[in-house]
Amino acid sequence: MIYRQYGQTDKEVSIIGFGGMRFLEEDFQEGNYEKCAELINYAREKGINYFDTAPLYCDDQSEKILGYAFSQMKKDFFVATKTSTHVTGDKTSDDVLRRIETSLSRLKIDKINFMHLWCVLDYDMFERYTQKGGLFEGFLKAKARGLVEHIALSTHASGEDIEKMLETELFEGVLLGYNATNFAFREKGLEAAKRLKRAVVTMNPLGGGLIPQRADYYAFLKQNAEDTVAKAAIRFNASHPEITVTLCGFSNKEQVDEACEAIKDLKPITDAEKLQIKSHLKASLNNVCTGCGYCDDCPKGIAIPKLMDAYNQYIITDKEEDILRRIKNHWQIKAEKGGALQCTACGKCERACTQKLPIIERLREISAL
Numbered sequence: 001m002i003y004r005q006y007g008q009t010d011k012e013v014s015i016i017g018f019g020g021m022r023f024l025e026e027d028f029q030e031g032n033y034e035k036c037a038e039l040i041n042y043a044r045e046k047g048i049n050y051f052d053t054a055p056l057y058c059d060d061q062s063e064k065i066l067g068y069a070f071s072q073m074k075k076d077f078f079v080a081t082k083t084s085t086h087v088t089g090d091k092t093s094d095d096v097l098r099r100i101e102t103s104l105s106r107l108k109i110d111k112i113n114f115m116h117l118w119c120v121l122d123y124d125m126f127e128r129y130t131q132k133g134g135l136f137e138g139f140l141k142a143k144a145r146g147l148v149e150h151i152a153l154s155t156h157a158s159g160e161d162i163e164k165m166l167e168t169e170l171f172e173g174v175l176l177g178y179n180a181t182n183f184a185f186r187e188k189g190l191e192a193a194k195r196l197k198r199a200v201v202t203m204n205p206l207g208g209g210l211i212p213q214r215a216d217y218y219a220f221l222k223q224n225a226e227d228t229v230a231k232a233a234i235r236f237n238a239s240h241p242e243i244t245v246t247l248c249g250f251s252n253k254e255q256v257d258e259a260c261e262a263i264k265d266l267k268p269i270t271d272a273e274k275l276q277i278k279s280h281l282k283a284s285l286n287n288v289c290t291g292c293g294y295c296d297d298c299p300k301g302i303a304i305p306k307l308m309d310a311y312n313q314y315i316i317t318d319k320e321e322d323i324l325r326r327i328k329n330h331w332q333i334k335a336e337k338g339g340a341l342q343c344t345a346c347g348k349c350e351r352a353c354t355q356k357l358p359i360i361e362r363l364r365e366i367s368a369l
Contacts, residue, residue: 001047022249096138162189208290
């Protein structure tokens with residue numbers, strides 16, 4: 001395993017991080033934490049020491065799962081979790097303190113190493129979260145009490161907005177979406193973090209699963225013919241010297257092995273290599289759904305994440321028929337049950353979307369098809 005210094009802290013964190021959002025549904029819904037813990041322990045044995053989670057992940061069980069595993073492990077690892085108004089509903093500094101105390105209890109640890117101001121969508125939201133008497137004050141109080149070591153930012157904003165946020169110097173690190181699909185739209189954020197000596201943790205290196213699903217399209221990422229596209233995509237992120245941790249959501253040991261193999265003989269990516277990859281991309285790829293699932297609470301029962309996944313195929317291929325092919329053959333969704341026709345444009349899904357995607361408009365396009 002390769003380790004990098006987390007910003008200007010004394011923490012040496014693994015270049016591959018464990019994202020606690022992808023445990024198998026069949027395991028956590030049945031309360032089979034033991035099986036999930038085996039995966040966490042396996043990752044630690046492979047050298048991974050950075051574990052990322054959040055309230056609400058895995059039906060609000062991810063922190064509990066990690067806590068179950070941590071209670072059986074040596075305390076030689078680092079833990080990151082999150083809170084925000086947008087996702088968890090925490091609005092005041094007291095709300096934040098209560099949330100942190102709950103997370104500590106669930107995680108069975110004494111302090112949170114990296115506490116993230118979660119899901120900041122743009123600079124306007126950032127200003128609301130950090131104004132006097134608001135959410136951010138709770139982070140500072142928690143740090144003063146020794147409940148939190150380092151305060152970080154988690155964002156889906158543009159590179160320009162990320163740069164402005166980091167320049168306030170309120171955070172020691174940033175967690176952002178970055179992969180071979182959207183990296184051209186986040187580069188300013190990375191450049192700012194490097195200039196300000198802030199840690200960068202990247203999420204969604206596989207584009208929410210889109211990259212391995214379309215291995216044919218993303219074959220240009222592969223440096224070696226025997227590589228999988230997933231391995232190549234993880235290596236792409238990890239090869240950036242300014243990226244401290246590449247978070248991967250793991251569901252099984254094979255995925256852990258693949259991520260660890262991706263960083264063998266790792267070399268820094270060159271500007272020429274980045275330009276070559278950019279030549280394969282188009283601007284619309286910044287708007288693909290990453291499959292986070294925050295929108296999966298439709299009052300009409302519409303399977304929104306699955307339909308957005310189908311719309312991704314259209315973004316890549318420009319062929320509308322690929323939307324219907326994905327809906328029918330892969331997801332097996334019928335128009336009258338779970339389909340887009342039931343949409344009433346209530347807006348609940350768009351308010352929950354971390355990427356601010358035009359979900360209602362896309363559902364209308366799917367309905368028209």
